[in-house]
Amino acid sequence: MKYQFKLNQKKYVIEIPDNATFHSPTPAKVNRDIHSIFLGEADDGDTHSLFLDNRLYQIEVEKDATGYPTGIYVNGDYFPSRLIKIDRFFYTREKPLESTRSGVVKSSMPGFIKEIFHRSPQKVQENDIILIQEAMKMENEIRAPKTGIISFMGVEEGDNIPVNHVLFKIE
Amino acid sequence: MTDKIPPQSILIPNRGMVAMDIIRAFQYMGLETHLMVSPEDQTSMPVRLADKCYRFFSSIPENSYMDSETIIEKALELGINFLHPGYGFLAENPKFYKECRQNSIKIVGPSTEILSLIHHKRELRNLAEDLGIPAMTFLKQDPRSAPSDDTFPVVLKQLKGSGEAHIRLIGSGSIYRKHMGEIARKEQEPEEEFLLERYLPGAHRIKLPFLRDQGGHTLFLPEIESSIQRRFEEIFFESPSPGITDRMRKQLTESSHRILEKLHFTGTGHMEFMLNDSHLLFSDIDPVIQPHVQISEITGQMDMIQKQFRIFSGEQLSQSQPVHVIKPRFHVMLAYLMAEDPNHDFRPSSGKISQFFSHPSTKCSMKSILYTGCTVSPIYNPLVGCIGALDNTRDDVIGQMKYFMKSVTVKGVRTNLSFLRYLLDCENFLRGETTIDTFDNTCDIRQQNRSEEETAVAAALLAAAFHRENKKKNFKEKLEKMKQPSVFKRLFNRWQ
Numbered sequence: 001m002k003y004q005f006k007l008n009q010k011k012y013v014i015e016i017p018d019n020a021t022f023h024s025p026t027p028a029k030v031n032r033d034i035h036s037i038f039l040g041e042a043d044d045g046d047t048h049s050l051f052l053d054n055r056l057y058q059i060e061v062e063k064d065a066t067g068y069p070t071g072i073y074v075n076g077d078y079f080p081s082r083l084i085k086i087d088r089f090f091y092t093r094e095k096p097l098e099s100t101r102s103g104v105v106k107s108s109m110p111g112f113i114k115e116i117f118h119r120s121p122q123k124v125q126e127n128d129i130i131l132i133q134e135a136m137k138m139e140n141e142i143r144a145p146k147t148g149i150i151s152f153m154g155v156e157e158g159d160n161i162p163v164n165h166v167l168f169k170i171e
Numbered sequence: 172m173t174d175k176i177p178p179q180s181i182l183i184p185n186r187g188m189v190a191m192d193i194i195r196a197f198q199y200m201g202l203e204t205h206l207m208v209s210p211e212d213q214t215s216m217p218v219r220l221a222d223k224c225y226r227f228f229s230s231i232p233e234n235s236y237m238d239s240e241t242i243i244e245k246a247l248e249l250g251i252n253f254l255h256p257g258y259g260f261l262a263e264n265p266k267f268y269k270e271c272r273q274n275s276i277k278i279v280g281p282s283t284e285i286l287s288l289i290h291h292k293r294e295l296r297n298l299a300e301d302l303g304i305p306a307m308t309f310l311k312q313d314p315r316s317a318p319s320d321d322t323f324p325v326v327l328k329q330l331k332g333s334g335e336a337h338i339r340l341i342g343s344g345s346i347y348r349k350h351m352g353e354i355a356r357k358e359q360e361p362e363e364e365f366l367l368e369r370y371l372p373g374a375h376r377i378k379l380p381f382l383r384d385q386g387g388h389t390l391f392l393p394e395i396e397s398s399i400q401r402r403f404e405e406i407f408f409e410s411p412s413p414g415i416t417d418r419m420r421k422q423l424t425e426s427s428h429r430i431l432e433k434l435h436f437t438g439t440g441h442m443e444f445m446l447n448d449s450h451l452l453f454s455d456i457d458p459v460i461q462p463h464v465q466i467s468e469i470t471g472q473m474d475m476i477q478k479q480f481r482i483f484s485g486e487q488l489s490q491s492q493p494v495h496v497i498k499p500r501f502h503v504m505l506a507y508l509m510a511e512d513p514n515h516d517f518r519p520s521s522g523k524i525s526q527f528f529s530h531p532s533t534k535c536s537m538k539s540i541l542y543t544g545c546t547v548s549p550i551y552n553p554l555v556g557c558i559g560a561l562d563n564t565r566d567d568v569i570g571q572m573k574y575f576m577k578s579v580t581v582k583g584v585r586t587n588l589s590f591l592r593y594l595l596d597c598e599n600f601l602r603g604e605t606t607i608d609t610f611d612n613t614c615d616i617r618q619q620n621r622s623e624e625e626t627a628v629a630a631a632l633l634a635a636a637f638h639r640e641n642k643k644k645n646f647k648e649k650l651e652k653m654k655q656p657s658v659f660k661r662l663f664n665r666w667q
Contacts (some may be wrong), residue, residue, distance in 0.1 A: 003634040008621055012630035016638050030631045037635045047525075047582055048636050052628055058580060059632050061640075070635045071514075076589035078514030079621065079629040083637075090664055110521055110549035112231065136511070136519035136553040138402070158231060160550070 003068075004085035011084065022050070024128070103146060104168035111135030112160045120150040120168070130168060144170055181279075182249070183221070184242045185257030187540055188462045188554060189505045190217035193255050196476035198222070202253070207245060209235040211548045216540040230550055236260040239267045241558035246276050253480075254278045259552070262459045265290055279483050281438045281458045288434065289456045292328070292366055299453045302433060304426040304615070306453040307445055310367040323347075324370040326403075338403040340370060372608040374398075374447040375414050376405070376459075377428050380467040382439045382478055388488045389431060391424045392471045393499035395441075395463070398607050399594065401517055406507045407594065408463045410470055411499035413565065413603030414446060422451055424496050428457075438478040462507070465538065465559050471502050501561045502568045506591050508539065508579075510547045513590035519583040521549035530578035535560035535571040537579065547584050555586070565603070569595055 003014045015029040023038040040049035040056050047060045062071035062078075068091065071080045083091045092108045114134040118124050133140045152169035155161060180203040184194050194217055206221035211230035217437035218224050225245060235241075237260050246254055254261040254276050262280070265287035271278040280286065289295055296306040310322060327339045327350065341347045380392040396412030397405040415423070427442040430453070443455040464475045482488070488495075511519045512523045527541045537557030541547075547555060558579075560571040573595050579588060599605050621629075 001345065001638060003637065005630050005633060007633075008623075008626045008632050010623070010626065012627065012634075014634035016634060020635075020638060021642065022635060022639060026635075028631050028635060030627050030634075034632055035628075037631065048632075048639070050635055052631060052634055057632055058582070059636060060585075061633065061636050069633060069637055072636075073514075073585070073589075074625070074629045074632060076586070076592070077588070077621075077625075078512075079172070079200070079633075081630070081633055101301055109518065112550060121587070130419055136521070136551060138268050138519055160230070 002085075002087050003083070005081050006084055007079050007081040025051075097145050103148060103151075105130075105142060105145060105167045105169070107133065107161050107163060107165045107167055109135050109140075110160075110162050111140070113155045113157055114139065115151070115155055118144075118150055118157070120153045124170065133161075133167075142167060146170055179252045180205055180249070181253040181255055182207065182242070182246050182251040183217075183255050183257060184236055185255075185260060185262075186212050186215065186217060186236065186551065187400050188538065188557060189460060191220060191257040191538070191540060192460070192462075192464065193257060193476055194220045196474050197255070197492060199474070200480070201479055205249060205251060207242060209550075211550055213249075215545065216542060226615075230548075232550070236605075239264075239270055243270060243274055243276065246271075247274060252277065255476075255480075256280060256459070258459050258461050263457075265289060275529065277483075279480055281436060281440075285434055285436055289458055292455065295456065296453065298433060300431055301430050303550060304429065304453050305450065308369055310369065322369060325372050326368045328366045328368060340403075371445060371447045373606050374445045374452075375412065375606055376400075376454075377412055377415065377423065377444045377451070378408075378447050379423055379442040379444065380439070380464075380471075380475075380484060381427060381431065382475075383431055383436055383486060384482045384488045385437050385485060386487050387432070387435075387493060388490055389428055389494050390471075390488055390490065391427065391494070391496045392467045393424060393497060394420065395466055397463070398605050399600075399610060400607060401610050405463075407591070408466055408505040408511065410503045412446075419449070419451060420496075424494070426451070426453060428494055439475055440480060451649075462554060462557055463505050465557055466503050466505050469561055470499060470501065470560065471497055501563060502565050503559065503561045503587075504568050505573060506558045506572065507554055507558075508537065508558060508581075508591075509587045509589075510553040510555050510584045511587055512585040513587045513593075514585075517587070519549065519553045521547045522584045523547075524581065524583040526580060526582035528578075528580055529575070532571065532575065534562050535575040537575070541581065558591075569601070576580070 001016050001018055005012050013031060017026060018108050020026045022037055025036040025038045028035050028037050035053050038051040040051050049056060049058050056075045058075050060073040064070050068083050069081060071078060085091060111133045114132040118128065118130050124130065126144055126147045128144045129141045130144055131142050133142055148170040150168055151171040154166040154168060180199060181197050182205045183190055183208040186208055190206060197204050204221045205223045205225065206217055207225050207227060208218055209227045209230040212218065213226060217241055227241065229235055239261060254271060256278060261267040265283055265642045268278055268280060268283045268286055272283060293309065299306040310325065324340055324342045327341055339350065341350060375396055375398045378395040378397055380395065382390040393411050394415055395408050395410045397408045399407035423444065428577065438458060440456055440458040443457060445454050459478065460476055465474050510521060511517045522539055523546050524543055527543050529537050531537065537556050537558045541555050558572065558575065560568045560575065562568045562571055576588060576592055599609055
């Protein structure tokens with residue numbers, strides 16, 4: 001299979017045999033060079049450890065909501081990356097739930113709600129601070145994505161919330 | 172047969188690295204350690220080390236580690252002999268000290284009067300200036316009216332205490348007015364709560380650890396430079412500071428001694444100075460044990476927490492002259508391992524640790540609260556470890572650290588290890604010229620130039636990982652969903 005990624009403003013075409021499982025050293029063609037890749041350790045979730053040319057790398061793939069890679073951590077160093085093509089199929093990014101259109105705001109990290117400034121059914125302007133979410137001593141101001149009326153409030157002051165929890169909705 | 176004397180006991184309402192240090196110090200002295208933790212921390216490392224452990228009812232700091240009523244109640248109920256507040260939370264709160272002492276609980280720390288004076292930054296700096304010691308200037312006006320344009324940028328700090336979470340750098344008048352508007356909504360009298368300070372971008376932050384007993388004997392340890400920070404929180408410490416000369420060192424200890432003398436301070440702590448254009452400006456006193464106490468323990472070859480406790484119980488320092496200064500003999504460095512992602516604006520990262528190991532050497536090792544299977548909570552400070560190294564020269568220490576960091580593996584949460592590795596290669600740092608703004612302005616380490624080789628490796632690994640993952644799922648179906656776009660769309664993509 002032929003993958004095309006863009007990293008560091010440069011295109012990389014990587015050719016991997018279709019049925020590769022990497023349980024034995026597998027040749028991978030990167031642009032013109034051939035490297036051998038071998039699985040080091042069974043992965044858990046998004047982290048893998050892989051040998052490339054007999055050197056071990058710890059990697060973690062960062063993905064968007066649709067499950068496609070947006071970046072990779074190689075031994076902790078981050079490379080933002082973009083998938084362009086798989087074989088002859090172009091990857092057109094599926095639009096994630098656009099918060100400006102639907103007005104639904106979700107939490108981007110776990111934390112707890114420190115303060116709420118506006119509640120339902122108040123009218124708010126775009127960029128108004130709706131609430132403050134604290135995560136690990138760091139205060140994050142969550143702002144209104146658009147002008148409208150808060151129709152739903154998913155949290156209360158002092159709540160502990162996980163990732164992707166609906167904070168509020170603006171209509 | 173003699174009756175067994177029941178051991179003395181100490182209550183520690185704290186968590187993380189500091190709780191671990193305190194437990195170790197007191198267990199060594201033969202005290203029974205009682206720890207109070209929130210439900211969130213009930214399986215954390217300090218709990219495993221403590222003799223006994225009690226739980227708060229809630230994990231929110233206000234209802235747990237900062238709930239003085241519950242803590243005092245528990246201490247009275249258990250008949251505890253001593254209480255060590257640790258660091259952060261209530262450790263610098265004069266009210267808590269007062270309440271404890273009113274309930275005849277011996278809380279390890281400075282006296283209430285001295286603490287409330289130190290707590291109030293403006294009064295403390297006035298005191299230093301009265302003694303003729305140059306201090307950091309704060310803008311003396313009412314914070315409600317914006318200062319004139321040429322004084323920007325300014326730093327807005329809380330007047331009392333040392334919470335870094337509220338420090339803000341303000342670049343211009345309009346941003347200032349906006350901030351004050353938000354503050355005025357919450358606070359009745361902003362001038363009683365906040366302090367404006369001129370921002371000194373090229374300055375170094377110097378800390379001078381000290382011990383002072385009730386007889387007035389003062390012991391100064393080698394100074395620590397802690398200029399490297401992000402979001403106004405220090406993350407890297409070095410002793411001795413590469414920018415300090417012997418003359419400055421003398422000035423540092425002399426001014427510190429005069430301030431401490433005036434305050435009649437007893438206990439331990441750090442004097443904080445800013446070094447701007449080779450002028451030393453007094454800034455603060457931290458009267459508590461901090462996670463970087465490890466440095467003083469190496470440079471002074473003593474357990475600072477035990478010393479603090481001995482001084483508190485009336486013991487004198489074993490020195491004949493009133494002031495003793497320990498000369499730096501080694502070079503020591505300490506880095507904070509934080510659970511945060513330097514590649515995404517130092518965003519905190521929490522979760523379950525699926526793998527954790529390191530390979531310490533005799534000259535470099537790590538104290539950490541992590542273990543495989545533990546959880547990093549999203550509620551508290553992301554500090555999870557201290558990497559400390561010592562050697563004879565600065566270059567050797569950097570080498571030790573670099574080698575050690577290679578071996579540290581943390582899976583499950585993202586850590587600032589890549590930032591620390593980047594820092595050790597940074598030219599400013601190698602020359603010893605890092606100042607407080609070095610990383611606050613350019614903390615985006617994504618900008619660093621990656622070599623083409625590295626990028627190619629990353630691309631290959633990414634493709635392999637993606638391929639492997641998709642092999643497991645029903646990838647064929649997914650691929651069919653990605654319909655081949657029309658010729659126009661393809662042209663459009665290429666044009667983009």
